[in-house]
C-alpha cells in the first residue's frame with residue numbers, strides 16, 4: 001500500500017476542496033486494500049450486487065436493501081481496519097489480539113446473519129409470486 005500523508009486540517013488549508021479530494025483518495029485506497037486483501041469483502045460486494053439486482057427485478061423497496069448493504073460492507077471495512085491494527089501492534093500471538101479479532105469477526109457474522117434473514121423475508125414472497133410458484 002502506498003504511503004499517504006495526512007491531509008492538512010480544514011481550518012489551516014488555503015484550498016479546502018483539495019483537502020477533501022485527498023480525503024476521498026485515502027478512503028479509495030482503503031477500499032482497494034480491503035478489496036485486494038479480504039476474500040470476505042469481495043464475496044459481500046458480489047452478494048450486495050446480486051441483492052440490488054434482485055431488488056430492482058422484483059421491485060422491492062430499495063431503501064432497506066441499501067441500508068443492509070451499507071451496514072454489512074461498512075462493518076467488514078471496520079473489521080479489516082481492526083485486523084490490520086491488531087497485526088501491527090501484536091504480530092505475535094496474544095490472547096487480547098485473539099479476543100479483538102474474534103469479537104470483531106463475531107460482530108460481522110451477527111450483522112451478516114441478520115441481514116441475510118431480513119433479505120429472505122424481503123425477497124422470498126415477491127420471488128415466489130414472480131416465479132408463479134404460489
Ligand SMILES: Nc1ncnc2c1ncn2[C@@H]1O[C@H](COP(=O)(O)OP(=O)(O)OP(=O)(O)O)[C@@H](O)[C@H]1O
Nearest residue numbers: 038040083090091092093094095097098101102105
Ligand atoms: N496476533 C494474534 N494473536 C492471537 N490470535 C490471533 C492473532 N492473529 C490472529 N489470531 C487468531 O486467528 C484468527 C484468524 O486471524 P487472521 O488474521 O489469520 O485471519 P482473519 O484476517 O481474521 O480472517 P478473515 O480475513 O478470513 O476474516 C483470529 O480470529 C484469531 O482467533
